[in-house]
Amino acid sequence: MNVSGSQRATMLDVARLAGVSEKSVSRVVNREPHVSQKLRDKVEAAIAELGYVPDPAARSLAGVRSFTVGLWIDTRGLHYSMKLMEGAYEACRAHGYHLQVENLGSKIDDAAQVARLDNILRTSRLDGVIVTPLFSDNSAVMDFLESQGMPYARVSPFTHYGRAPAVFMDDAAAAGEVADLFVRNGHRFIGLVTGSPRHGAAVARRTGFLERIAIIAPDAVITEAEGNFAFEAGIAAGRQLLDVADRPTAIFATNDDSAAGVMTACAQLGLTVPDDVSICGFDDNLMAKSVWPYLTTVHQPIAELAQQAALLLIDRHADKRQTADVLLPHRLVERDTIRDLRTSEKVCRPAMGDDDA
Amino acid sequence: MNVSGSQRATMLDVARLAGVSEKSVSRVVNREPHVSQKLRDKVEAAIAELGYVPDPAARSLAGVRSFTVGLWIDTRGLHYSMKLMEGAYEACRAHGYHLQVENLGSKIDDAAQVARLDNILRTSRLDGVIVTPLFSDNSAVMDFLESQGMPYARVSPFTHYGRAPAVFMDDAAAAGEVADLFVRNGHRFIGLVTGSPRHGAAVARRTGFLERIAIIAPDAVITEAEGNFAFEAGIAAGRQLLDVADRPTAIFATNDDSAAGVMTACAQLGLTVPDDVSICGFDDNLMAKSVWPYLTTVHQPIAELAQQAALLLIDRHADKRQTADVLLPHRLVERDTIRDLRTSEKVCRPAMGDDDA
DNA sequence: CTGAAAGCGCTTACAG
DNA sequence: CTGAAAGCGCTTACAG
Numbered sequence: 001m002n003v004s005g006s007q008r009a010t011m012l013d014v015a016r017l018a019g020v021s022e023k024s025v026s027r028v029v030n031r032e033p034h035v036s037q038k039l040r041d042k043v044e045a046a047i048a049e050l051g052y053v054p055d056p057a058a059r060s061l062a063g064v065r066s067f068t069v070g071l072w073i074d075t076r077g078l079h080y081s082m083k084l085m086e087g088a089y090e091a092c093r094a095h096g097y098h099l100q101v102e103n104l105g106s107k108i109d110d111a112a113q114v115a116r117l118d119n120i121l122r123t124s125r126l127d128g129v130i131v132t133p134l135f136s137d138n139s140a141v142m143d144f145l146e147s148q149g150m151p152y153a154r155v156s157p158f159t160h161y162g163r164a165p166a167v168f169m170d171d172a173a174a175a176g177e178v179a180d181l182f183v184r185n186g187h188r189f190i191g192l193v194t195g196s197p198r199h200g201a202a203v204a205r206r207t208g209f210l211e212r213i214a215i216i217a218p219d220a221v222i223t224e225a226e227g228n229f230a231f232e233a234g235i236a237a238g239r240q241l242l243d244v245a246d247r248p249t250a251i252f253a254t255n256d257d258s259a260a261g262v263m264t265a266c267a268q269l270g271l272t273v274p275d276d277v278s279i280c281g282f283d284d285n286l287m288a289k290s291v292w293p294y295l296t297t298v299h300q301p302i303a304e305l306a307q308q309a310a311l312l313l314i315d316r317h318a319d320k321r322q323t324a325d326v327l328l329p330h331r332l333v334e335r336d337t338i339r340d341l342r343t344s345e346k347v348c349r350p351a352m353g354d355d356d357a
Numbered sequence: 358m359n360v361s362g363s364q365r366a367t368m369l370d371v372a373r374l375a376g377v378s379e380k381s382v383s384r385v386v387n388r389e390p391h392v393s394q395k396l397r398d399k400v401e402a403a404i405a406e407l408g409y410v411p412d413p414a415a416r417s418l419a420g421v422r423s424f425t426v427g428l429w430i431d432t433r434g435l436h437y438s439m440k441l442m443e444g445a446y447e448a449c450r451a452h453g454y455h456l457q458v459e460n461l462g463s464k465i466d467d468a469a470q471v472a473r474l475d476n477i478l479r480t481s482r483l484d485g486v487i488v489t490p491l492f493s494d495n496s497a498v499m500d501f502l503e504s505q506g507m508p509y510a511r512v513s514p515f516t517h518y519g520r521a522p523a524v525f526m527d528d529a530a531a532a533g534e535v536a537d538l539f540v541r542n543g544h545r546f547i548g549l550v551t552g553s554p555r556h557g558a559a560v561a562r563r564t565g566f567l568e569r570i571a572i573i574a575p576d577a578v579i580t581e582a583e584g585n586f587a588f589e590a591g592i593a594a595g596r597q598l599l600d601v602a603d604r605p606t607a608i609f610a611t612n613d614d615s616a617a618g619v620m621t622a623c624a625q626l627g628l629t630v631p632d633d634v635s636i637c638g639f640d641d642n643l644m645a646k647s648v649w650p651y652l653t654t655v656h657q658p659i660a661e662l663a664q665q666a667a668l669l670l671i672d673r674h675a676d677k678r679q680t681a682d683v684l685l686p687h688r689l690v691e692r693d694t695i696r697d698l699r700t701s702e703k704v705c706r707p708a709m710g711d712d713d714a
Numbered sequence: 715c716t717g718a719a720a721g722c723g724c725t726t727a728c729a730g
Numbered sequence: 731c732t733g734a735a736a737g738c739g740c741t742t743a744c745a746g
Contacts, residue, residue, distance in 0.1 A: 058723035060414035415739035
């Protein structure tokens, strides 16, 4: 019906074709109540026939909504940020929203940060903002948003639960599963590479792991080293943990970047993974398949986290109902860096290349 | 002046404060000609006093411009896509434009692709689109855009030069510099890890390297292996090149992912980098600093490429002038994977610049 | 060089 | 449950 190059249909076109008023078309498009089924059917048929898509600029200008949500991200890992954008963008696109990404950077103090946020809000029209780590635990940022009456959703908060709708995964439970995996494979001498205690996820992963170990293998010996969630610090942590007489048989690095560092430390010390040392990461980011052997790790659904957060903000208007927190599932991805100490076989997928040389 | 929480100023507010018509404010905001300096000064003062920012929705609705540019990307490397978005987004943000990212995927045939693009164009209002690899060399895509009269800019094209404004770097010249680096450090037995010949950059890098070697070291012995621009294929290529009697002393992997693969192959074969084998990559992506030692590579200014492409589309309206192609500089980043065969020292950052013998 | 009028495509506020 | 009128904040097209 819709010949390429033809003018885009307007709401008035739809109204005329359906034989109703523009307001009625508007009601159908916006899923407003009090519309008879008959009228709705006529309008929907006309919309389909004309391939009508509402003009967001007109909707924004006439109404109170801007059809734009903000995504505030820290200058953290490229992969993490990218996945966040991917997810938020997907939700926005599916609902005709624009996404306005703001790269905040966390190297300034709260007062300066708030001044900056104030400027952002003054020069944009936003229906809501998605606040991501480490801002999602920053109460100066939340105070400000609340003072402006700006709706927001939090990605992966670790404090102040309930202050605003949140989307998260259970880092502690996931770390507990890593503990299960280690113990199930016979490991009792264990290394733990931690992240900064300022980082909510780092704390949750460490605590979740330790608490689970205390339950299932109270006899286990655990040594810790700070890996700062970074490759180079991971190398140092790995050397610290491994360059000793009675080294651990397995190391849980609480993110993939530091896990890759630990693997490099192994190579430097002439240790083979997983024959000499088993390693598990956390995140399932790019690094996990950029090391050899491929890293066993916990998959964090970053894009989905941001997508759901965006939906929280979008649905807020569509359904007029307050939305609840959402917990997203994680997944332990068993690749090739864990060895089963009891059967002396490494745990891996069926087909793994030859490992001679 | 602008108290937090106050209403946003409109063009009418500015006009009243300056004592001129709205149309005059519009002329100043849009940098239209035929405006007296006196009027311009008054308007600009009022804009500054009120902190006025034009409403993009209203501009879009009233005018022919949508203040939205499209970014069409392939499902290639996450890092590459992220950098592209980062750059395009920055240009858009600085000019009050929206960015609409479309993840196209290249696994379908041209006809299906064009049908999809047609649908995208019909359901969006775009001022122009940034076309990125591998679409930037796809003539079906370009034909379609031209048939729709849609302005577009190409990122890193390798064919059909001049068909539309383009932004690129000189891959061949950069690869030539890698050849210079190898030869300068005394390497004559050289491995070359290539990418798919379908990929313009892969071809340019290979050719540029080979042609430069032919000039500066015609006696050099070069062996090639296909690395498919990927980590795992890079491992295979590295093993193929290195697991022989007279192995090369240096390998140029034409992208960083395959270079990381070659480094893994070295580890597997018990070879130390750069003592036994020197390695150079290309791209300077995340991998370059996620391997040890850090990879010497060519920095490709991906974000800047996309940023300039966006600017081409934005300025097109602002200045009403046809814009020309832009060539962006690359940079050879000497890190720690090249050894100087003549002095038996590895070349690394501290020693950069003065390596006279 | 400057401005008054009309209108972009929707939603709001109000009637019926 | 449905619709007619006004208006969002700009730009276009036209005058002067």
